[in-house]
Structures are given as C-alpha cells and as structure tokens.
Amino acid sequence: MTIDELDTPAVIVDLDLMERNMKRLAEYCTRAGIALRPHTKTHKIPELAKLQIQYGAWGITVAKVSEARVMRNSGIDDILIAYPIVADIKARELALLAQNTRLTVSLDSLEAVQSISCAAAERGVHIRLLVEVDVGMHRCGVATPSAAVALAQGILKLPNVEFAGLMFYPGHMMVPRPRFLELLVPLNRLLNEVYGAFAGAAIPIEVVSGGSTPTAFFSDEFQGVTEIRPGMYPFYDRNMVGADVVPVENCALSVLVTVVSTAVTGKVIVDGGSKAFSSDRFLSGHQRGFGLVVEDPDAELEALSEEHGHLSIAASSRPYRLRERLRVIPNHVCSTINMHERIYGIRGDRVETSWVVAGHGKLQ
C-alpha cells in the first residue's frame, strides 16, 4: 500500500526518523548511566512501547490505570503509573495489576498511600511507591524535604507498599538553555536538600525519576537522577521545534490531510480539524496556529473547526489544488495521536505498517 491509498485524515509516522529518534535517546541514556522509562501516554501503542524497550528502555511509564491495563495485556510487566491514584476504585484495579506486574505508582498524599496499601493487602500483592516532589512546575508534588520524608515514613509504616524513591516532573523547564541553567540551580539545591533529609532519616532512595522530552539530553545535569520519563522523543512536534528542542527535520509524525475546499479566496480548507489535531495551542513566540505544513512553510493553519482545518494561504505563492494532499506537523503529538484509532508507519511512499492506538480514550 502507498500513502496515496490512505483515507484522510491519517496520522503517518516516518519509521526511519522514529527509529533514529528512539535510538539516539537510548544511546544517550546508556552513556549517562540513566535508565530510560518512556512515557507511553504519547502514543498509547503497545507495539511502540515494546520497540522502545527493545532499543534499551527499562520498563515504561503511563498516566492512568486503564493505560497500564492496556500495556500489561500486551505483555509489558514493568510499569510506572506517574499519576496520583487516590480513589479506592482505582486502588483495587492497581492491586489486580500488581498480581503479575512490577508496578510503581507516584503520589503526594498519605490518603493515597493508605488507599493503595489497603487494596494491596487485600490481594496480598506489593506495590512500589514514589514520593512526588514539586520542583517548580507547581502541579503535583510535596513542596519540602521534610514533607517528602514524612510521606516516605508514612509508606514505611504501612503494609504491602514499598518506598522506592522520588519522582519529579520539570514541566516548567521547556525554556531556552540560559534560562534552563538558571532554573537548574534552585532545582538541584532542592533535590540535594531532599537527599540530605532522607540520609538524615536513614531512608535509602533507590529511584529518582525525572525528566521529560525537552530536558532529556540534559538529564545528567539533574542531581542524582536515576531514570527519566520522556514521552514525545520518538516523534517530536511543532512545540518541540518552537522551543528549539530539535530541528523540524527530526519530526517523525504528521497528519496527512486532503484539500476539500478552495471556494473561499485566500483560504484552503483541509479535512483535519480539532478532532484530528486536537486544539492544543502552540506554546512559543506568537502562539498562533495549529501545525506546520510540510509542503508550504508560508501557509498557516490558522484555525480549526472540528473537522475543517483553515489554512491561510495569504502569504503563500504556492498553487493549491482541490483533492491534493498535505502533511501537517501538529503542535502536540501526544494529543494528536490520542484523537486517532489507528496510525500508520511509512518508509518513503510506502505504508509499511499500522498500529491500533490501543490506549485511545483510556482515561480512567
């Protein structure tokens, strides 16, 4: 099958680029002595998670219990749920999963520990827990070394849960290098204070899980990090290009769309809208637009209806024909893949494979 035979809109992944991106980070991690535990919320595809493991990843990360179930059902048995699981209904599902999975969960409250301990004890399983520390994003995580130690001590007192270490997410560090280095100073100071507090309390820390795609190749600059959880690095996207994380040539994923209307002057309508791209915004500079048109850097995907992409061609000299196809690199690859039931792997013009997005719609 060739790309021309794909119905649109369709997400296509350049396999050569994706494999290169996967290998490049795995090699960096090997050199740096840091375990790679990719966040598979980006693609939600078990086959790709297994490919990441084949290329050197140590287990995977997911965001939700239902995503963990999808990955476990495909045979992956070392899973970190990097999300505070606080509800009993989810804790019971965790305990079920832990019967045949090396399961780790991050959290920032004693209530979550109690709920998980109780469910794990009922099933007679053990669940590994990471204490999340807020290193500056101010989303989840305890704020101080003493709060982190207190939570770890809470874990140590309860049955069927094991204190495995610390987790943090530097989500505020997708910034230019000089600013990154500025932010790194207080972050490392906090991490060192935490390590000191744990040493003082004689609590050993096995894992320090950090990292993200924007910071992935600087992971060795974070004090004491033993593993990282980047998600987007197999594909990258317009936001990663906008933040100077990679050049556009590294982007492996685009949405193949068809021009469906040229009736309105100065505009071209393509058959991918917010239900194909997501409405996620561009996070850099002028913050406008919803994708990069590979065939025409002067076109701007200026607005999205649900099923219509509004391409402004006012600044472009490229002629547009009804029924032609274009490739658009989306703002945010994680959100885009999540809109699709199936995505396609290509080499050149050939569709070499396709994958069901098995975790698509798995929100609980």
Place this chain on the structure above:
Amino acid sequence: MTIDELDTPAVIVDLDLMERNMKRLAEYCTRAGIALRPHTKTHKIPELAKLQIQYGAWGITVAKVSEARVMRNSGIDDILIAYPIVADIKARELALLAQNTRLTVSLDSLEAVQSISCAAAERGVHIRLLVEVDVGMHRCGVATPSAAVALAQGILKLPNVEFAGLMFYPGHMMVPRPRFLELLVPLNRLLNEVYGAFAGAAIPIEVVSGGSTPTAFFSDEFQGVTEIRPGMYPFYDRNMVGADVVPVENCALSVLVTVVSTAVTGKVIVDGGSKAFSSDRFLSGHQRGFGLVVEDPDAELEALSEEHGHLSIAASSRPYRLRERLRVIPNHVCSTINMHERIYGIRGDRVETSWVVAGHGKLQ
C-alpha cells in the same frame, strides 16, 4: 448503580435536562414548520440520534463518511453528510452507503460532484446533493448566486446525482441579539438573491438547510430555510452559556472528576485534563478557563495538562478535600464527548444508562 460508583473522569448527562432540551427545540421546529435534522457529530451516539428522531427530528446530519457508516449500521437511513466529499476513496464509500440510505451530501466544487457522480453511477445508486453557500463564515461554500446556479447546473448534467437544494452554516452568528439582527440583513439579502437566481434559471430548490444551536430558536428569521442542523442543543455547554444562548441551568452534561492532589497551595488538581475535556477554548469575554465547576463558581479550571485539570481556588472560600468529586461543565460539548469511549445517563444520583460513543475517533 449510583454516580459514586463511576470511575472518573466520566461524562455524565442529566437525562431529564437532555430530554427537555431535545423536546423544546423539536416543538419550536414543529411550530415554525422547519424540519429538524440534528448534527450528530456532537455526540456520535446512535441511541441518542434515534431519540432525537423519536422526538421529531427528520433524519440526521453527520460530518464524515465514517460517522455516516456508524449511524447507518444502527438503522438510521436518512443521513445528510454536511461536508465536502472530494476524494474518490470516500465517494466509493458514499455509493456503498447510498445502496440502503437516503443519502445527501453538501459540496462547493464541480470536482466533488464529478467524483460522486462517477462512484454513484458505478454502483447504480442515486445521491442527493446540496450546494453549499458561504453566508459570512468564510469557511466553505460558493460566494455568489451565479456560482451556486452554475454548480447546480453542473449537478443536473451528471448522472446518478440529484440537485436537492442549498446548504449554509451561519457559524459567524453566535453573537448577541442586536449584532445577530445586523448580520441577518445581508445574509437574507444574499439568500433572496440566490433564490432569485435559481428561479431565473428555472431550477427548483427542495431543501434549504441552515442553522446551528446558537441560532436554532431564530431559524424562522432566516429567509426560506426548510431544515436546520443544530448539534449541541441536547446538552449545551460553557460556550453556549457564555454567548447567552441558554442559562447554565439548561446544561445537561458535565465531566465528573476526582480531586487527586491538594499538595500545591492555592490549587487543586482533578483527574480530567485535555484528554477528558479537549483543549477547546472559551470563546466569550476573557476567553480563559476550560470549564464551569458546578459546585464552586469561584473556582477556575485555569489550565489543562493531558490528564491533570488545574483548578485555581485562590478566589474561593470553599474547602477542598482530596478524593472528593466535582462536576465540570466543559467549554465545548462536541469535543468533550469525542474524547470518551462511553458516557453515562443519570437521573438524580442514579446512573440509569450508558452509551458507547460509537463514532468516537471516526475521522475519515
């Protein structure tokens, strides 16, 4: 089952409110002598489409061929695809559908007519076509009465396609009533010019398909409209409230979420993010925020990570507890339902039913 037993995030629909919303518009349409052809892209659920028909709708509208297939497979046999179908691969699927469906398609190009005529002739089926006219939104649609007549004449010359009438989408008219009345003047002038041009060319117009949820109860003010295609009216949403289309009490749908972290001061994290709500923006006033918290008008769902809702409680005096549940009315109901595999119908605290979002992820 009660709501407390639902795992979160979960979309819940107040059945009493939904039924009242459905009936109210159906009754208006009956009084106005206008056919109601609901746009089912809003929910993508065959059972709800059938309920709309039971309450008086004449057939349904969909956005994509794959959505039409889902609805046809459930037994609905009068479908308008309000979307320009230009690709041969889709035209062949249209022809298949037309074997047992009264199928109508809107378009704005002769290339689309030719492709559909060719595919319909191959299968020996007939497909009804509407010429889309741009009445001011500037998305799709021919701009002039003469272009509309020319396209209709193109349809009349080709086999296995039938010119059924006109379609327009007043997507630019979600505005306060005085502005609406201003915009209505040139819109009705254009429609009258189009009708005049068709009369001059002796081409009868059977259907004039207009309308949307924001304009639904003013449909009789659009000259010559014979049917409307509102989507959101069974549920409404924050954008409909923001645009003064309905009071918040009419909103039938919310996302049930759980508080998963209170570790960061001034903030509460809930377990619904952009993958549960979509990233669709609030279109009115300050344009901020991603939902209305039913339990606390002073809280602001200020940001969405993929799986985290960031609730600012800086302006609220309500105490928040970890593990408690909240209901949040989303900005855009169509995009929100599309993120879910299944949604739930409730009466009071009882979960009375649930529906699979069968068209979820159907993009082609």
